[in-house]
Amino acid sequence: MxxxxxxxxxxxxxxxxxxxxxxxxxxxxxxxxxxxxxxxxxxxxxxxxxxxxxxxxxxxxxxxxxxxxxxxxxxxxxxxxxxxxxxxxxxxxxxxxxxxxxxxxxxxxxxxxxxxxxxxxxxxxxxxxxxxxxxxxxxxxxxxxxxxxxxxxxxxxxxxxxxxxxxxxxxxxxxxxxxxTTAPASVAAACGIDAFIHAEEAYVSTAASPFSDALAEKAMALIGKNIRRFVANRNDIEAAEAMMTGSLFAGIAFSFARLGNVHAMSHPVSAFFDVPHGVANAVLLPVIAEYNALADHGKYLTIYNDIRPISAYADEFEPMMLVDAIRELCTDIGIPENLTIAINNASKNGTVTKEEIESRIEPMAVDAMKSGNIAVNPRASRQCDIEMLYRKAL
Ligand SMILES: [Zn+2]
The missing domain is CATH 3.40.50.1970 (Rossmann fold)
Structure with a gap:
């Protein structure tokens, strides 16, 4: 250690x-x-x-x-x-x-x-x-x-x-x-998934420690088991308390363990296209979870069991099952299917063309590379990898 x-x-x-x-x-x-x-x-x-x-x-x-x-x-x-x-x-x-x-x-x-x-x-x-x-x-x-x-x-x-x-x-x-409890469902979903991603990225970060892991694990369990319930009914005070405590623990976890490619890449998306932070993270998460799967050393199973109602055992688990479970969770809580839809939803002046988005990929990747979070992402990333991940998320 x-x-x-x-x-x-x-x-x-x-x-x-x-x-x-x-x-x-x-x-x-x-x-x-x-x-x-x-x-x-x-x-x-x-x-x-x-x-x-x-x-x-x-x-x-x-x-x-x-x-x-x-x-x-x-x-x-x-x-x-x-x-x-x-x-x-x-x-x-x-x-x-x-x-x-x-x-x-x-x-x-x-x-x-x-x-x-x-x-x-x-x-x-x-x-x-x-x-x-x-x-x-x-x-x-x-x-x-x-x-x-x-x-x-x-x-x-x-x-x-x-x-x-x-x-x-x-x-x-x-x-x-x-x-x-007064948050609209869309805000509860975007903020809730953001808090979950704080814990998830801190958990798989190369800067994770037993201290940050303890908090990240508890955060993922609290949020993973309650986010659907909370989005469905924000007046469910038990679910609200779990979400709030989970978000607190996730915040402390990532203060110490930092984050990863999801946050490094979502900030430029928000800066260029005004996509809400949680939504930008949520549409990037499955793509990056798939990319990072190669570096998994057993943590994906824990994350999977936190967001799925039915647990899996190690002998039947493959990292891609987590990627599918993340997509399912995002769909359940009403997150847009991909980055293109998220960008268009956030646009105030009509449709954003494919060309317009494409022209921003390189500058967004340049900015993402400036983030300290890239360095602690479990799988090493160069600018060309980041550009590929943006294209995949679109
Ligand atoms: Zn965040």
Whole structure:
């Protein structure tokens, strides 16, 4: 066994109805004035106000910033930072799915150290502690509440930049399964499969350790056995709790073990064609699982048994059975059949032509190769392999 190291310096509260712990946690943190960074949907549902009311009950002021789009941009980070600075807040509540989390982390950096989020792109460029964050996810999920990454889209170069630093880990996280019960089925499916892929990629990563494996295995079991139920009925609170806990464990697992080709390749797809993150991952997963099958050393059987209602034994299992089981799962939860359909579904200006997509394959592969996740994918990949995988996924 190779040497491995871990530390989990966060305070995490998990439980149905635990949003009510927000005032207590804000006081523990010593905050007096919050900026709640959230999305327009949660604001409409009155949840942002609910959070602000909880804070008001202990005399903590709260301003809000909710103008956040999917795949949030550098400009959105600038606007939210301006709001934070003019509000006089002293901590941030990141409330929502992956987008508000990513923005909140970036604001936490830029509000403290100045400049633009692009100045902190890459690994370990954040000089020290950032504005304290309380993360409250409302999807299950990105796992962003427990990861040291912020992913922001730079439209000037069609690129999703990543800020990676342990300084941006939220100090506190609150995971309340009641918050995810209002998600539409399509969001529950896309976010749920994304969380599953976090665990799956961490599990087969060459950087996996017994610590990340333990979390990834539990995450895959929780999500794999509950995702269909949860997509079918988001008010199934038992399934919602399993999804939320699974997403949390998957997030910690991939913080340590990193991800793989699915995430390396999905970021350019979202940057070029605005395909939602979870959907882009889901349409790439079967193709990459097939490519990686050659490197499998027994883990595929575990993954298979997590997503199939009936278990298989080692003597009857072949890795291709996992590829088929993944396709079946994606179909069951309503994921588009392939990348071409996903790109067209996401298009705001009509059909995207074959030629248009083809012309993007090389630049997307170039960007995918820049991701650190390629290096820990179980099967080695060159740019030509990535281009082949994109074509196969189309
Ligand atoms: Zn993801």
């Amino acid at each position: 190779e040497t491995f190291n871990f530390s989990e310096p966060q305070d995490i509260t998990v439980g149905k109805g635990s949003l009510s712990k927000l005032p207590e946690i804000a006081k523990k943190l010593g905050g007096k004035h919050a900026l709640i960074i959230s999305g327009p949907h949660l604001e409409k549902m009155g949840l942002v106000k609910k959070a602000a009311d909880y804070l008001a009950s202990v005399d903590i002021k709260a301003d809000t910033f909710t103008d956040i789009e999917a795949n949030p941009s550098v400009t959105t980070v600038e606007k939210a930072t301006a709001k934070y600075l003019e509000s006089g807040a002293d901590f941030i509540v990141a409330f929502g799915g992956g987008s508000p989390m990513d923005v909140a982390k970036a604001v936490g950096v830029v509000a403290k150290y100045g400049g633009s989020v692009t100045d902190y792109e890459g690994a370990h460029k954040v000089p020290g502690p950032i504005v304290p964050l309380i993360a409250i996810p409302t999807t299950a999920g990105t796992g962003s509440e427990v990861t040291a990454f912020s992913v922001i889209t730079d439209h000037s170069r069609n690129y999703k930049l990543t800020v990676f630093s342990y300084e941006i880990l939220p100090k506190y996280a609150i995971l309340d399964a009641e918050l995810i």
